[in-house]
Amino acid sequence: MNNAAHTSAVVPAPARPAPDRPAPDHSALRQAALAHLARFGTTRHGLEQVLLRRVARWQRQAIAAGAEPDQTDAATRQLGPVIAAVVAEMVAAGAVDDSAFARSRVRRLARSGRSGRAIAAHLAARGVEAQVSAEALAGGADDDFATPPGIGVAPLSAGERDLCAALVLTRKRRLGPFSPVAEGADHAPDHAQDYDTAHDADTAAPAALARGRALGVLARAGFGRDTAERALDMDAEEAQEWLERLKSAP
Incomplete structure (x- = not known):
């Protein structure tokens, strides 16, 4: 058998499964909130928006990795109360005021x-x-x-x-x-007050403009x-x- 011919045949590697991208949980969102607050001052509304963007980023990545949009939509809806709870914790701790x-x-x-x-x-x-x-x-x-x-x-x-x-x-x-x-x-010479009336009239319009x-x-x-x-x-x-x-x- 021709070894060269045998080795030239390339067997395609099996497709890799889509990586598992779990939705961010309470702990992950709390860490994201703390990381943001360590750098920026914000409001309750502002922190909510930060965490919503964090969830939206996860959803885009999960879909790109092969997740079903319906599944990620359901997970995103379930995270609404979690975000509210994290924001309430930050307010209670005085980190958001x-x-x-x-x-x-x-x-x-x-x-x-x-x-x-x-x-x-x-x-x-x-x-x-x-x-x-x-x-x-x-x-x-x-x-x-x-x-x-x-x-x-x-x-x-x-x-x-x-x-x-x-x-x-x-x-x-x-x-x-x-x-x-x-x-x-402030530095005008004393004789500036001696300017004649015609000069004052000439400068009045530009000054008004x-x-x-x-x-x-x-x-x-x-x-x-x-x-x-x-x-x-x-x-x-x-x-x-x-x-x-x-x-x-x-």
Whole structure:
């Protein structure tokens, strides 16, 4: 017998069975929740979404490995109460706290120049209940637009925080007290006040146009007209005081 001919025949290997991919159980989902919370702050709704995505990923992998879609659908439905139980455990342990999340996010977003309206929309998108969001946005004082006290002595009211956030945005966009014109005015020579009436008339229209554009920027960001006008009319020194207070406020 020709050994070469004999060995040339290749016997196909038997097909490997689809790997077993059991659905994530309570322990697996709890570990997934802890791993996420170790890296990110979130809400009850946010954690539920994380675990639902974990289950959806298992389902896609199981189907790709040969599982029947009807079976994975049934398993996924059975995991709904398990997810709810894991989330409840995280809340009971203090690892998930919607109120603390909302307060933290309000401070962070205001310091980035987001208006109260924009922050409320952000919290709603993350599943924070309206009452919890409103309490976080309410601030710690009742007097809107007070004169800035010593830095860091009191929480900001909702109106004060919105004013500070508007100032953050004006600084980013170089508007109002942070515009090149305003900054240059601090160093203008004394004879600048002797400019004639014709020069003032020539510059009035561009100034009005620039103000209108600045108001538009603040309006599109969600700031009210009163807040926007106060921010734009403020001098640089007072604006900086408010920004320092925002930085130090609890």
